[in-house]
Amino acid sequence: MIADTGADSTTIGIGILTYNREGYLKTLIEALLTQETEESFPVVILDNGSLKPLDSSIRRLLDGLAGPVTVLRESGNALSAMRFVGLIEAVDADFVLLPGDDDLPLPNYVSTSLKLARKSPAVTLISGGMGQIDAQGRRLATTNAAPVLEGAPIALGTLLRSASYNMPATGFRKSAIDVKCAPRTRTAFDWWLWIQCWLKGSAAVTHDETILYRQHIGQEQRRYGAQAFRNDAGRMLIDFVTSDAFQVVVKSWSPWELDQFVDTVLASDGPNSGDSRWGPMVQMVLVDRLAGSAQDKQLASLFAQASGHAGTPATLGAIRALAPELELHCLPVETWSRIPVSMEWQGDCALLSSWRRYLNVSKTPTPQFGVVFACACQGNPQALHRVTSTGERFDSGEGFCLTFESEPGEAETSRLLDSIGRLTGRLHGFETHVNDEAVVLAAYRRLRLSRPGVVLEKAYRWRGRRA
Ligand SMILES: [Zn+2]
Incomplete structure (x- = not known):
């Protein structure tokens, strides 16, 4: 009472x-x-x-x-x-x-x-x-x-x-x-x-x-218009997660309460009504604001999910840069929770298995595009291993085909995740047919593959190892 x-x-x-x-x-x-x-x-x-x-x-x-x-x-x-x-x-x-x-x-x-x-x-x-x-x-x-x-x-x-x-x-x-x-x-x-x-x-x-x-x-x-509402809500939500009042509340929470908060966000289809532009941005800012309070595992999950949602799924290197002390051997399963992709593995060999382990894909109830993995060895351990990854959108047939002869390292996985992101982005992430966004995403990809981008990624990995 x-x-x-x-x-x-x-x-x-x-x-x-x-x-x-x-x-x-x-x-x-x-x-x-x-x-x-x-x-x-x-x-x-x-x-x-x-x-x-x-x-x-x-x-x-x-x-x-x-x-x-x-x-x-x-x-x-x-x-x-x-x-x-x-x-x-x-x-x-x-x-x-x-x-x-x-x-x-x-x-x-x-x-x-x-x-x-x-x-x-x-x-x-x-x-x-x-x-x-x-x-x-x-x-x-x-x-x-x-x-x-x-x-x-x-x-x-x-x-x-x-x-x-x-x-x-x-x-x-x-x-x-x-x-x-x-x-x-x-x-x-x-x-x-x-x-x-x-x-x-x-x-x-x-x-x-x-x-x-x-x-x-x-x-x-x-x-x-609806878009104007969403833009305004996006600004309001960023304002909220960056506010001192929110920080005070977060600091007052027990680890169990912080878990509850993070789990609620992870279980939703994304901030700002699941909007795939402002939503991931709000969640990225949230990751920064929770650093120091939330566990690295929670930060990694929130970050991986937001990146996938925006159409630029994060590699392990990118996640380690955020949470260097976290033991990570595969992508957080949340990477895929807002990406409508199904993956199929044809055959089995050591190389296919290591890719499968790395990607750590969960089942999607209503996939809108699929990626099929197969290896040239066809199960013969003496044969040459070369993994082929073929992605295709179910509606338009648009897709990609990549081959990998080695284990999933930073360079290989960013090629694959960028290709997946490109298909995702056109489905529900950044609208790449809108000029400005296409330019920004293209610039982001160029950075990743450029000399400075490679140096940056190396630095991230170095930071990760050092930790
Ligand atoms: Zn093989």
């Missing part, structure tokens, strides 16, 4: 950003008038430059609310995330809920939120279930449950992947965030809020539905 810490006086307030939706806004305010709670709560409405100021009938409805009501109006319309800053600052309460102006709170919206907010002083995020309605208010079958994330390591690992919580059903403790530091796009904005909450405390969630979300195309989508 939590002792009486005075948390019972914890308050919640509601901030509503509205734009040209008087009909829906009225329905929302009516729902706030019929809340099953004895307690009053503040409501702030920020008119995001609607064509005409709020109607007097809305003002009259608002007069019926027991708590203080503030109505603000901006003369022009702006992206909602920019307006949220002023809106949140204007809500005078410990917790803030930000329902959409077309959403419909259920009668328990406030009472359930209060109950969650008062569970413990450590609670910084509250979230309930979210039902859905259509434009006419008809109930849709879908319900979005609040995610149950046990503890900050799993929660922050999960939040690297996606925003996870449903904004209309979720509230946050105002003192846990510095809203002036918030990103300025709608998607990254609420995502950022949930991360901040988990950096400072924990969540209280319920399966009970607390609000109905209205399903129709909103104004933001018209103005902002």
Whole structure:
């Protein structure tokens, strides 16, 4: 039991950003008038430059609310995330809920939120279930449950992947965030809020539905493309993993908690919704930030996975440069976990086996390209060994054919992994048909094969041996 810490006086307030939706806004305010709670709560409405100021009938409805009501109006319309800053600052309460102006709170919206907010002083995020309605208010079958994330390591690992919580059903403790530091796009904005909450405390969630979300195309989508959202989320996530607040939290974790965090990241399809450009970049930065805290094995796995995801699978030499004290004889199995490749080994001999051991490929459920390995010896131990590796994409037939007469060393494996990466990259990594990225990747490969590149790789290996 939590002792009486005075948390019972914890308050919640509601901030509503509205734009040209008087009909829906009225329905929302009516729902706030019929809340099953004895307690009053503040409501702030920020008119995001609607064509005409709020109607007097809305003002009259608002007069019926027991708590203080503030109505603000901006003369022009702006992206909602920019307006949220002023809106949140204007809500005078410990917790803030930000329902959409077309959403419909259920009668328990406030009472359930209060109950969650008062569970413990450590609670910084509250979230309930979210039902859905259509434009006419008809109930849709879908319900979005609040995610149950046990503890900050799993929660922050999960939040690297996606925003996870449903904004209309979720509230946050105002003192846990510095809203002036918030990103300025709608998607990254609420995502950022949930991360901040988990950096400072924990969540209280319920399966009970607390609000109905209205399903129709909103104004933001018209103005902002999916790629722009992903770019902004990528910036926000890099900002998160490089922040001092994250570093403080990581340092406070036990080795077991750090394991939990790393395992959560490794098990996902990648940061930033699995996006193969920003995702690996976020994870690479994370590797640097975890150095000194996480074990070398964890760093190697995160790095190998991110490299493969980006379409440039890392060789053992590259991984040893990162974690020189780690005993590594084959690639971390995570190298392959985001690469849709299947590998086939025809025949068996010492050379094929050493390649097979080195690559350490796990099974992929839905491969999109395959690599077949065979040796010229055809199993005859006296014959000449020459391994042929043939890669082919199942959709386009695009591929490569390489031969190796020796054990997998740095030079040989980087040739193979680059070829695999090139096929991967075109599938789901860097979009090499986009000029800039093709140029960057080509430059990267040239560096690897150039004199300075060879010297660098030698230096890495030397560092590895020395350690
Ligand atoms: Zn052979």
